[in-house]
Amino acid sequence: MNFEWFFSKKTIWKDCRKKKILRTIVLVTQSTIVFSVIISILTFSVGFGFKKVINQKFLNIQGPIIVVNNPKKETCFLSLEKKNLFLFNSVSFVYPFSEKEVIVCKSEGEKDVDRFVFKGISKDYNPVFFKNFLVSGSKKNLFSRSEILLSKKISNLLKLNNGSSILIGFISIKNGKPFVFYKQFYVCGLYDTGIPEFDNVYLIGDIKHIQSINGWKENFVEGFEIFISSLDSKRMESIKKEIDRKYSDKFLVKTIYNQYNQNIIEWLNVFNVNIFVIIFVVIIAIIFNIIVFSLILLLERMKTIGILKTLGTRNKIIHKIFLYYIMHILIPPLIIGNSIGFLFLILQKKFRFISLNQTQYYVDVVPVYLNINHFLCVNISIILVCFFSVFFPFLFIISKIPPIKVIKFE
Numbered sequence: 001m002n003f004e005w006f007f008s009k010k011t012i013w014k015d016c017r018k019k020k021i022l023r024t025i026v027l028v029t030q031s032t033i034v035f036s037v038i039i040s041i042l043t044f045s046v047g048f049g050f051k052k053v054i055n056q057k058f059l060n061i062q063g064p065i066i067v068v069n070n071p072k073k074e075t076c077f078l079s080l081e082k083k084n085l086f087l088f089n090s091v092s093f094v095y096p097f098s099e100k101e102v103i104v105c106k107s108e109g110e111k112d113v114d115r116f117v118f119k120g121i122s123k124d125y126n127p128v129f130f131k132n133f134l135v136s137g138s139k140k141n142l143f144s145r146s147e148i149l150l151s152k153k154i155s156n157l158l159k160l161n162n163g164s165s166i167l168i169g170f171i172s173i174k175n176g177k178p179f180v181f182y183k184q185f186y187v188c189g190l191y192d193t194g195i196p197e198f199d200n201v202y203l204i205g206d207i208k209h210i211q212s213i214n215g216w217k218e219n220f221v222e223g224f225e226i227f228i229s230s231l232d233s234k235r236m237e238s239i240k241k242e243i244d245r246k247y248s249d250k251f252l253v254k255t256i257y258n259q260y261n262q263n264i265i266e267w268l269n270v271f272n273v274n275i276f277v278i279i280f281v282v283i284i285a286i287i288f289n290i291i292v293f294s295l296i297l298l299l300e301r302m303k304t305i306g307i308l309k310t311l312g313t314r315n316k317i318i319h320k321i322f323l324y325y326i327m328h329i330l331i332p333p334l335i336i337g338n339s340i341g342f343l344f345l346i347l348q349k350k351f352r353f354i355s356l357n358q359t360q361y362y363v364d365v366v367p368v369y370l371n372i373n374h375f376l377c378v379n380i381s382i383i384l385v386c387f388f389s390v391f392f393p394f395l396f397i398i399s400k401i402p403p404i405k406v407i408k409f410e
Contacts, residue, residue: 022300029293030333032363033386036282036339038344039377045345047275049367051268055231060128060398061193063095063225063258065239070249070312078251080219088242090235094160096123098210098222102203103169104158104181114158119166120149120207127228137189139164143206147188151199155190162187168203171212181213194358231256280382284380287389290326294390297325322394323387329353334379335375345370 069078083094098120103113123143130139141147146330164187169180236255243253308318345368348354352365
């Protein structure tokens, strides 16, 4: 049997039972490590959970990169055939769209109206959008009849449900003057993205309605939404520059940073800072507690060190015994902290008992992202911090302790 391990195991718990001061400091140190593990795991899981959920929302609500017609180049017009121009290596999908400002009212000529944007899409438009955000109804008749999708918020505002009729006025310019073309629609479904900047604005319908009102051919569109695999600003800028380089004289290119959700993207980036700040504070707390514990342990074990040195024990063996002391103190709180943290995350993921205000946080519950790498990172970091916090002090102090004086003093 390993002498250092056996000796440390027998003496540390025996001393803790006999000496109140040592028992108290061990309990405080272990409690600190337990809470540090739990806080670190929750910080990683919830922080990256927020980023992942909101990133996925933005990636599927609309394309992060948008190519539209250049109003100064009337001879260059986007058509469905030009979709392939934007299929670069890092692009996942390209979908056509057209938008038109509209008013919604109960009857033609009514003064009390609400202004929105009618977003026309094609049949093959991003299926993930409908899978993730369609909360009631169906898109089944969206492209075969005069039906539209409303956001849940707009439906509550207008007091409309699935099957309700709605009169939409498309605002156009005719002979230099604004002209409104009214058309009857029926609500076939409700969506809810949780992003107010989108939900408060858009009615979704067939792109053919806008093509018909504008007098366009069937293959004419206002623009293309370019979908990519992640909200990477460098990747978006790279694609934007590539399109600008090839077609700057024909089309205009916008990224998600140029639009209403720039503040939200910046808010997402703050999560990285928050995660590292919390982890830094946790590490400082662990270092402080483990150093205090180590110094008290050294004072409590002075006589043991003196006796071991008198018996001819090398400093290396004594040093190893004290490192095993730390290991005995460290292992139980690591197991407890990981168990509590993992159990809490599993319960939150399954039962979603901690809810949020979706208007403020863009999600209705605290999101959880379980990743084994986060658990490994937390545990390895805490172990390394604990051992490096005591390794050099133990190495230096133990080698300087004179055995005879210590025994006489005791």
